[in-house]
Amino acid sequence: MQQLLHYLGLPLDASSHGPQVDQMLAVVHWLMLVLFVGWGAFFGYTLIRFRKSRNPRADYAGVKSHVSSYLEIGVAVFEAILLVGFAVPLWAERVNEFPSEGDATVVRVVAEQFAWNIHYPGADGKFGRTDIKLISAENPLGLDREDHDAKDDVFTVNQLNLPVGKPAILRLSSKDVIHSFGIPLLRVKQDVIPGEVIPVWFTPTLTSVQLADATARTYTISMKDTSNALLSALVSREEYRAKDGVVIVSKDQPISPDVIPFLLQNGITEIVAVSPSPMEIACAQLCGLGHYRMRGYVTIQTEEEYRAWLAQEASYLQE
Ligand SMILES: [Cu+2]
Structure with a gap:
């Protein structure tokens, strides 16, 4: 789930209490996924089970079974466990256990x-x-x-x-x-x-240096304007030199669209770059x-x- 959350945009964690927050997020998302699939399936079932052709007359007594009530109670208990077992201890540490x-x-x-x-x-x-x-x-x-x-x-x-x-x-x-x-x-x-x-x-x-290394990505450069516009908002994580040794892009410097043709001329098609303010x-x-x-x-x-x-x-x- 953590991987999925990162894929969906959860940023890297750079704090000591972050893993607890992320674990909480993962557990909540699991519960929501189960509820979404479960209630969605239940909804589909009721639409078919109680369709008009099979039930031409309304049943005023309604459902006698208590299954849905027990399910509802089960969800409430699980949510209470999430709150008391995970969220409250995490929050208590944030607000009560300040370091000296x-x-x-x-x-x-x-x-x-x-x-x-x-x-x-x-x-x-x-x-x-x-x-x-x-x-x-x-x-x-x-x-x-x-x-x-x-x-x-x-x-x-x-x-x-x-x-x-x-x-x-x-x-x-x-x-x-x-x-x-x-x-x-x-x-x-x-x-x-x-x-x-x-x-x-x-x-x-x-x-910040470790963070830059951890978030740096390799970008393929081309003569397409769209990808280079994206690159111009980033800084290079490495130094790139021409074949004759002249520096085209220095480390931690912005990647200007003007240098892209020079990089390509020198056989450089990939560049490791990172946000200037991660x-x-x-x-x-x-x-x-x-x-x-x-x-x-x-x-x-x-x-x-x-x-x-x-x-x-x-x-x-x-x-
Ligand atoms: Cu403000």
Whole structure:
């Protein structure tokens, strides 16, 4: 069933709790498949069994057997088991068993129409004071730089970086309307409500590089425009050189339609490519006219890369 779900569009899982969510999805889909086939067959049976030619007069007493009631009870019991045995324990772990903040990466995520503001506490690990009156285009969080704790705080817009293998706690809030924070690859989705701070947590298990390797596919190139339009939205996962050694497409670079003839001239007919942003934050709540562009990018790094990135972001503060 998992294979089938992946085939139908279930993305790869890149979080430690993801397998439980996927198992739940698989079990629910099995139940739905059984119900669909079962009730469909039952419906077909009743159409034929109680057809007009065989039953010219209505039977006002109706069915005496209790088989359908027992079936109905059986389905209800199975659904109760799904709920109590699978869904509730899974959800309880998500909302009750938060890791301690000392062992986690803690980040604030402030949604607005139509962007995700990401607030890192900086080296001191403390989030600085924010004030609604200080909010401006340059200061979307309203961070009070006079506040001692705020001096080293770093923020980004639509770019969430996290270290791999370490729990991440995200404190979600909204400046305006209800949004929904969703990262399908991390099996995370949570509505973001103005006036409330709602935490979510997860542990990423794959770095963005590993994810790119896992999701890269081989594409056959040709002179057909349609396939090349698709390719131009991707980046190459490998370097491709001409016969004389000149690089035609570099690794991690976009594949421009202009280079396709050169690739073909050099006997290259297949190219390994991947989405430039394999992991995205999608707003999953219709939040206004710009909802479609409320998209953030997630980069999962090794601990060292993450620290280096944070240090680099912090270095811009001095300038
Ligand atoms: Cu939104």
